[in-house]
Amino acid sequence: MAVEWVRLKLDLDAFDDARFEPRLRSCRQTGIEFTTMAALGDTAEHRRALYELNKTCSADIPERGEFYTYDEYLAQRIEIPTYDPRGIVLALDGGAWVGMATTSIQPEGHAFSEMTGLLAGHRGRGVSLAMKLLAIGFARSRGTHVLRTFHHPANAAAIGMNRRLGFVDDDAPRAAAV
Template identity: 80%
Template structure:
């Protein structure tokens, strides 16, 4: 029997992020900067750095399995019509990339939170939540109403963070008849 993934969605029209702004302020006061792939340059070496960061952050996700090869990552995550370097938020601490949140705008008319991750040594500082707020801003700027995500049921920290932000259960997509 397969895993029953936890599907969540956030109504961007109803979302009020003001109560979460202290997370962004606290991270910035601690010296963490936030930027995007578009701002740092969507170049080959930055794509490799993003891949390395994503692979490392993904290593302890329950049920993740083998991570993509670099070529597979490029083909399935970067060189696709839904990839936008403005939708990849980076947390930078002391000049090093320590976290990332990738969001895409889907042709079905919603945004999708592909991955939010922080290197193990930098967790517990609110970076994931801060990056997710910036990802929400990106999704809103695209004019979509819903931000969707899915998680392995064993990934309680990610599920909890999303629920704290106001994500609710989302029904699985239905097949078109």
């Protein structure tokens, strides 16, 4: 039986990020630094680090299965027209990469939240929420009006975080949501 993924969308024009600003400040006060792949440099070394972080974080996705090989990852996630290193928010703790939020701008005109992941030892402090807020800022800066995402129905933490931000069920045809 196929899994019915939870598809969500956020109206970026109606989103009020000011109500979440204290959370972002709080994360920065705990020593977490936020940056982007573009700011750090979209180098081969950083792409490898992103791959390793994404692979580790993806292990928590229910029924994820085998993660890409590095070459597959490059071909399917990096060396594609929608890849933009400005859309990859990274959370750093003492220089170590501990979290990522990847957002792309799709040809249909919406933004797509591809992955938000955080190493287990850093969870529960609002870091994922802060990364998602920065990803929303990226999507807005690119002139999009809708941010879409989808989750396995057993991924309650991710679904809950998105719903707290104001994401609602997305009934758009599947082709438009991916």
